[in-house]
Every structure is written in C-alpha cells, then in structure tokens.
Amino acid sequence: NAGVMQNPRHLVRRRGQEARLRCSPMKGHSHVYWYRQLPEEGLKFMVYLQKENIIDESGMPKERFSAEFPKEGPSILRIQQVVRGDSAAYFCASSRIDRDLGEQYFGPGTRLTVT
Amino acid sequence: EDQVTQSPEALRLQEGESSSLNCSYTVSGLRGLFWYRQDPGKGPEFLFTLYSAGEEKEKERLKATLTKKESFLHITAPKPEDSATYLCAVQVSGNTGKLIFGQGTTLQVKP
Numbered sequence: 549n550a551g552v553m554q555n556p557r558h559l560v561r562r563r564g565q566e567a568r569l570r571c572s573p574m575k576g577h578s579h580v581y582w583y584r585q586l587p588e589e590g591l592k593f594m595v596y597l598q599k600e601n602i603i604d605e606s607g608m609p610k611e612r613f614s615a616e617f618p619k620e621g622p623s624i625l626r627i628q629q630v631v632r633g634d635s636a637a638y639f640c641a642s643s644r645i646d647r648d649l650g651e652q653y654f655g656p657g658t659r660l661t662v663t
Numbered sequence: 664e665d666q667v668t669q670s671p672e673a674l675r676l677q678e679g680e681s682s683s684l685n686c687s688y689t690v691s692g693l694r695g696l697f698w699y700r701q702d703p704g705k706g707p708e709f710l711f712t713l714y715s716a717g718e719e720k721e722k723e724r725l726k727a728t729l730t731k732k733e734s735f736l737h738i739t740a741p742k743p744e745d746s747a748t749y750l751c752a753v754q755v756s757g758n759t760g761k762l763i764f765g766q767g768t769t770l771q772v773k774p
Contacts (some may be wrong), residue, residue: 552706581761591707591750593761604759639706643760651697652762654706 550575552642552655553622560661567627567634569658573642580623581652582615585637597623630662665690665755669765676741676772684736684749684768692756696734698727699750701767707750741772 553572561567573580582594593607597617608615612630617623627634637659641652666689676682688696695714699707711720713729720727724745726737736749748769752762 579760583762583764590766591752591762591764593763596759596761604761607761641762650695651709651712652760653709654699656706 552577552640552653554638554640554655554658556658557656558659558661560663561630562663563631564629567630567660569625569627569638569640569660570622571625571640571642571655572622573640574653577642577644577653579643580617581641581643582623582625583639583641583654585639585657587636591639594625627660630660632662635660635662665753665763667751667753667763667765669749669751669768671768672766673769674771676738676770678742678772678774679740681737681739681741683738684770686734686736686751686765687732688734688751688753689732690753690755690763694754694756694758696729697752697754697762698734698736699752701748701750710749738770741770743772743774746770746772 552574555570580597583591584594585591595608595615596604600619612628614626637657639654639657641654643652668687670685695712697712698710700710701707711727716731718729724739728735748767750767752764
C-alpha cells in the first residue's frame with residue numbers, strides 16, 4: 549500500500565516564476581492537508597481540501613498561493629511569482645474519509661528553493 | 664490562541680539512558696494529540712494519537728501519556744536509531760482537523 553506521494557522532491561525556481569507542487573494521497577484517503585516548514589521553524593498548516601472542495605484555507609497566504617484537489621488526479625499547490633521567502637519544505641498529508649479527522653499521514657515533502 | 668510548546672528543544676542521551684520529552688498545550692478544546700517522528704530530509708512519521716486525559720499508548724521503546732494540559736513521550740533505554748526530531752501536534756475541537764504543531768525536540772542518542 550503506497551504512502552502519500554509528492555513530486556517533485558526538489559524544485560528550484562527563480563524569483564518571479566511559478567511553482568507547482570503535487571500530492572497523491574494514500575489509497576482510500578480523500579482528505580488532503582498542506583503544511584509548510586520554513587527553515588528553523590515548525591510545521592504550519594496552510595490548507596485543507598477534499599475532492600473538488602477547499603474546506604479550510606485559513607493558513608494560506610492571501611496572494612500568490614492557491615490549491616486544488618480535482619475529482620481526478622493529484623492535489624496541487626501552486627505558488628505564483630515566487631519570492632525568496634517562499635523557500636521551504638512543503639508537506640502534504642492525507643487522512644481517511646471514515647475517520648473523524650483522525651491521523652494524518654505525511655508525504656516526503658517538496659523542497660522549494662527560490663534563487 | 665491555541666498553542667503547543669515542546670521542551671527541551673534538544674536532548675542528548677547516552678544509549679540506554681531513559682528520558683522524557685514534554686508537550687504542553689493551550690487549546691480551547693482538545694480533539695486529539697498526535698506524536699510524530701521526523702528524520703532529516705523526510706516527512707513526519709506518525710507514532711501515536713491520544714484523545715483523553717489518562718490515556719497511554721506504547722510502541723517498542725516509546726510510551727506516550729496525556730493529561731489535561733500536557734503530554735509526555737517517554738523513551739526507555741534508547742538506541743542510536745531513535746535519534747530524530749519528535750513533533751507534537753494537536754487538533755482542536757470545532758476546527759477542521761488541521762494540526763497545530765510544536766517546534767519539536769531534537770533527540771540525539773550516542774552509542
């Protein structure tokens with residue numbers, strides 16, 4: 549049973565470019581969460597999605613960041629016009645639909661470097 | 664404001680030297696408390712969920728306990744392979760399931 553998959557594992561972008569991060573949840577999971585881990589900081593919640601719905605985006609910066617989880621395919625976190633401060637590790641987690649907001653299982657992360 | 668604080672920030676132990684990591688939380692209502700292990704360059708690995716005061720969970724050399732204000736992760740006779748950062752997180756009642764993390768405790772076990 550494959551775990552949460554994220555790609556790419558490493559992503560380098562120049563300032564002003566766009567970054568697209570992908571997350572495939574564990575089999576049987578339909579809840580997806582995105583977290584960001586800045587250097588020397590803890591994990592911070594960004595957004596929570598179910599298929600075709602954004603449930604909670606209270607941790608997402610208001611500008612340049614967006615997320616989606618389409619009916620088919622992976623969840624995508626999109627960062628437009630990246631700046632150096634966006635350099636961080638971005639983690640996706642998933643949980644099962646029949647567990648009441650239960651355990652979240654994390655992927656290996658995408659490490660974004662903005663030059 | 665919902666908050667999670669872990670102590671100590673870093674802990675060095677000799678192999679076999681038991682100790683405890685602390686996670687203090689201040690939340691409006693606790694739905695669940697989670698412990699994760701994170702190795703450098705990897706994603707957090709789920710260890711335990713605790714839901715109510717008095718609850719305990721064990722896995723190999725690790726034991727997690729929960730009170731109304733804090734949780735402890737006890738490590739008995741640790742081995743070098745237990746070296747990692749241990750993260751504590753809470754889910755708050757009435758919220759959407761997002762996890763609020765502490766800063767973590769980095770454990771180093773020397774042979």
